[in-house]
Amino acid sequence: MTQKVAVIGLGSMGYGIAISALRGRHQVWGFDVNEEQVARFRAQGGQTCAMPEIAGTLDAVAVVVLNAAQTETVLFGADGVAPQLKSGAVILSCATVPPDFAREMEARCGEHGVYYLDAPISGGSVKAAEGRLSVMASGKPAAFAAARPLLSTIAETVFELGDGAGAGSAMKAVNQMLAGVHIAAMAEALTFGMTQGIAPDQFLDVISKCAGTSWMLENRAPHIVAGDYAPHSSVNIWPKDLGIVLDIARKAEFGAPITAAAMQQFLAAAGMGLGAEDDAAVAKVYARNAGLTLPGEG
């Protein structure tokens, strides 16, 4: 079924979602504050306009922005899109946000007759562009039904985690907790190995085939081996996402010492001015502390 779809936020994930939706034969409008990304999307056959021109006709709106504050601005700020939508339209909220925030947005959208699907995404920019994301989704059955035509073109896997907003964001928080810890742990182990004479490429060759491996190790350690910190996912993601995790944990009086330790390393990376680099650059914190020279440095 073809839908009229808006994608708000054409960063690496949103752009991939928009392109995948186009490929799925939806009518897709793209929105971003970055005019270059909008022009790039238009060149691929996407549509662009001012939101009020089409908001009332849209079936689905994917909001692919950085965080809760941006999500709230997009939905309910000045010119917020939620009140402009027709009854029965659905919002797919893809940013990593606190579960309580997702529940609040669901309620406010409901006041406008609009469905809200708590739909954080996982998989990275490559899978986004291939229409092969994983979506950790929760929401009303009607929200799922309204979102399904779009979901089927952007996602390989849709985890249906419950009949109200919040569960999707909770699972995303759990995933980010492990993903962030595994990146920092990989950096810790790779650089520890260097102090014992193990070269980074040897570390990757061996550990990726052993019980110490992780999805993130196999994905990120090659960046360090190559000395390539062009951002696929940046250091700055982690103070934000682990911040959400630790905020939720604190509220629940849950001690998360390993996550807290990983957080400090990402904060140090950001403090060293590496925030815009690939998140594998957290290895540079360890390298500097231990006087090591990573591949591509020095």
Add this chain to the structure above:
Amino acid sequence: MTQKVAVIGLGSMGYGIAISALRGRHQVWGFDVNEEQVARFRAQGGQTCAMPEIAGTLDAVAVVVLNAAQTETVLFGADGVAPQLKSGAVILSCATVPPDFAREMEARCGEHGVYYLDAPISGGSVKAAEGRLSVMASGKPAAFAAARPLLSTIAETVFELGDGAGAGSAMKAVNQMLAGVHIAAMAEALTFGMTQGIAPDQFLDVISKCAGTSWMLENRAPHIVAGDYAPHSSVNIWPKDLGIVLDIARKAEFGAPITAAAMQQFLAAAGMGLGAEDDAAVAKVYARNAGLTLPGEG
């Protein structure tokens, strides 16, 4: 090529190695302080005797004990086997030990004309019994040559990491660092998810398919979901192995904050009296701290 082989230490890993060597048509003698394990091995067609009766005829000795102290006792204590071996025999040292210790053992074995292969193993008891271990090996080319007939029957993968002892143990330390961190991080995330309404089985179903997964998560989280803490690998392994890692790191002036945080959780698990349980029981530390009830409890 058929060899005369001794396996010293018939715990879950050593027993599997001994059985795999038997299956590989070697002549295999098994040794353990636990007479039940020795009898079990004999019932499977293994040979048993007092070491001095056959030491001088052995081609290879696999030492599969708990740590460096036991390895040293087996090799050079009263009745130590190393001085009893014929020239050109090889010792496969499989315990997790500090790299410096491995280098010392190599040198001392060399004084007796005996080869030493620094050969820590990875893969768990099931793979050990199947002859499908991974071995992180380093040593002289002649040590590899002498060990190859035995290695080919017990290992699926032999990483050849260098021409002297130490590199194998260093890589094993790196692997254990990540493996231990990943077990504790899995427990942290699983229980954190519980505070947000995510059931352990739902955690496993979703996260094992997402970027937050790890080899250890997929292997150990099912134990928590099943409430089954029968030890495949016990909590007590980790204060030992992460202790080795942190000792090496301290000597290298390498700060390992994530490993240090994971260590505290395993120490707490041991302190709670869970040392002999499966290492997934580290989740009980988090559950107790957060007032959660794990599957199979309460």
